[in-house]
Amino acid sequence: MNTPLIAPSVLAADFANLQRDVEMLNRSAADWIHVDIMDGVFVPNISFGLPVTAAIKKHAQKPLDVHLMIVQPERYLEAFRDAGAEILTVHYEACPHLHRTIQHIKSLGAKAGVALNPHTPVSVLQDIIQDIDLALIMSVNPGFGGQKFIERTYERVRQLAALIAESESRAIIEIDGGVNQDNAPLLYHAGARALVAGSFVFSAPDPEATISNLKKVW
Ligand code: DX5
Ligand code: ZN
Numbered sequence: 001m002n003t004p005l006i007a008p009s010v011l012a013a014d015f016a017n018l019q020r021d022v023e024m025l026n027r028s029a030a031d032w033i034h035v036d037i038m039d040g041v042f043v044p045n046i047s048f049g050l051p052v053t054a055a056i057k058k059h060a061q062k063p064l065d066v067h068l069m070i071v072q073p074e075r076y077l078e079a080f081r082d083a084g085a086e087i088l089t090v091h092y093e094a095c096p097h098l099h100r101t102i103q104h105i106k107s108l109g110a111k112a113g114v115a116l117n118p119h120t121p122v123s124v125l126q127d128i129i130q131d132i133d134l135a136l137i138m139s140v141n142p143g144f145g146g147q148k149f150i151e152r153t154y155e156r157v158r159q160l161a162a163l164i165a166e167s168e169s170r171a172i173i174e175i176d177g178g179v180n181q182d183n184a185p186l187l188y189h190a191g192a193r194a195l196v197a198g199s200f201v202f203s204a205p206d207p208e209a210t211i212s213n214l215k216k217v218w
Contacts (some may be wrong), residue, residue: 003215004188005031007065007174008207009198010056011047012145018052021202022059028208029215032065032087034176034196036145037080039070042094043143050076050083057084065196067115067176069142070094074101081108089113089136089174092120102131113174117142118150122160129169134194135160140177145198149178154190161191181210185217 008030013021025033035056038047057064063086070076073090074097080088088110095101098114105112113134116122118141125135137156140147157173164171174194175187184195197214204210 004184004192004217005172005174005194006211006214007032007034007194007196008201008211009034009036009145009176009196011036012198012202014202015048015052018056019059022056024207025211026059026061028211030062030211032063032194033060034198035064035066035085036198037066037068037070038143042071042091043069045143050079053080053083053085060084063087065089065113065174065194067113067136067196068094069115074104077101077104077110078108081105081110085110087111087113087134089115089134091115091117091142092124093117098128099131102128115142115176116156118152122156122163125160126163126167129164129167129171132169132171134174135164135171136174136176137192138177139175139179142177147178149180149183154186157187157190157192164191179214181213184214188217 038045040046065087066085088105102112111133115136139153172193175192176196179197180200
């Protein structure tokens, strides 16, 4: 893979025109559609839930990359899989039985991801990295779009890329929060292979061109 996968976040879409915005993503160079689920408990904000995810799925021609920012995500894995999730990412900080939760996701036939808050050392993934398909490093504190990228993220990506290489894991590193045209190439060269972008894409005058440009990392 010599360009990053781009996963625009519909959190920044126009919710009154979701079909229009999902169709724009279908036409674009986006690889996945990132779906942010917030419960007002794990994070201090509520986004949307199962019916909206299913409505997105109805129009989406690209895989839904569902990021569960919720407590006890194991209670909802099957429901989000049924709503159309192809990737299900849970937070390390929300899962006391993470290994079991990962196996549960896989048993549903979905790809399994684990997300880390900015303060959680990447080394906590050491004993699970071979079991997961995706490791998501939050580059802002989860809960809101449009926040400033945390610069420490580059070093975290390098550390996690080293951990993945040592363990011969096939997990890919995804970055979420404050991604833009300036940091995307640097993140890719540090080892990230999937980039989530919300406000940078949807507030751009030409979102489709913006998505294509995010793939240009050389
Ligand atoms: C934040 C979400 C992100 C968010 C990114 O909690 O997980 O996916 O939509 O938005 P931007 O790209 O605007 O930082
Ligand atoms: Zn997200």
